Amino acid sequence: MENNILSKIIALDKTIHEPVRIAILTLLMVVEKADFIYLKSNLQITQGNLSSHLCKLETAGYVEIEKTFKGKRPLTLIKVTEEGEKNFKDYLLTIKSFIKQSGI
Amino acid sequence: MENNILSKIIALDKTIHEPVRIAILTLLMVVEKADFIYLKSNLQITQGNLSSHLCKLETAGYVEIEKTFKGKRPLTLIKVTEEGEKNFKDYLLTIKSFIKQSGI
DNA sequence: TAAATTAAGTTTGTATTGCAAACTAAAATT
């Protein structure tokens, strides 16, 4: 038992453990779907940066990306998958128990 | 106010926000000094990996590295600096308030 | 109606990483 929390920290899911992706997943947990522009304006990052992070999350199977149109303009909708949700919650629980043990 | 926590997450200190370095700093917070071997065996990572993370922390001014001898063998002692301690605590507080808001 | 601007993304380029494997140097053991 004992300092097992440090091995859990070291084994943290790298797909999630990236600030921008933590923020993306946090937003996606509270809405059923979000569009690209909504995420971009909430996160205040460049479109290219958002695009590549979404690709990473999609490749990992953590989000689903649906390309549609609003009128004649492209509209990209993003939602978290069950797997993404589960792994994100696990991630949060590990962080939480780490914080608890840190005594902060 | 409101979703300001996400901008804090995105602005998280990259020198700290790396699992191995979080673990190193966590260990360094509870001892005055640690030696290389102590860190290596507690973290269960390769020496090369530990060496490079310590360099990164040293370059950032977050740890001080003192090379001495135990008998005739090299002994490397590592301690966290005041700046390292302050920034690590700030990091933990940000994570803590994020976890709190996440409702987990 | 031609030119410029805006919208909504994707692709490209690059400098930085994290890590394992290889290496160094000296001490201890066989």
Add this chain to the structure above:
DNA sequence: AATTTTAGTTTGCAATACAAACTTAATTTA
């Protein structure tokens, strides 16, 4: 004398995060 162990550092490389450049199409302006 040769091998192994200890205590690290350096090297090599694949993966990454981000900004800048690009694409495509719609809209606005002159």
